[in-house]
Amino acid sequence: MRLLRGLLGGLLxxxxxxxxxxxxxxxxxxxxxxxGLPLLGQARRMFTTSVQLxxxxxxxxxVKTMDKNARKKGRKAKDAVPDAAAKAADKAGDATKSSRNPFRRRRRLLG
Structure with a gap:
């Protein structure tokens, strides 16, 4: 495909x-x-297209390539966020369970 684009660019x-x-x-x-002036403008546009090919x-x-890469990285980040959020919620849940009433165990021992 790249060779074909190069040949087409050279021909153009x-x-x-x-x-x-x-x-x-x-x-x-x-x-x-x-x-002559519009033809000169058309020749300039054709040169630009041939170089881009x-x-x-x-x-x-x-810009198109950067946009495409940014979309891919955004999708990967979006997929990773629920995992991280779930892990953080689990850790927060564990922390709240242990810190609910720190004196409850002591009361049982004393009483």
């Missing part, structure tokens, strides 16, 4: 270079300037 890069050259020639002739996804779209 060559096509953008040819389109950019045609746009520059059209911009030189003042009469065809209104046609050739780069790894983490470099081409860092």
């Amino acid at each position: 890069w060559i096509l953008a270079a040819v389109l950019g050259l045609v746009a520059v020639v059209l911009c030189i002739t003042v009469i065809l300037l209104p046609i 050739m780069l790894p996804p983490a470099v081409a779209h860092p």
Whole structure:
């Protein structure tokens, strides 16, 4: 898949270079300037797309990759929280049982 993306990016890069050259020639002739400027903008967008195709996804779209990783880590944290909460509740329950009435045992011994 990566090789196919690289080949497609290279082909798009060559096509953008040819389109950019045609746009520059059209911009030189003042009469065809209104046609050359939009073509130059399209060539720039094609260059950007071709570079993004050739780069790894983490470099081409860092925000999307970061968002995806954050979602995964959030799911893992959400799964871990109920376990931690249950453990804390158990420990708190044990602590409250032992501290309910510390004198109860002493009263039994004395009485």
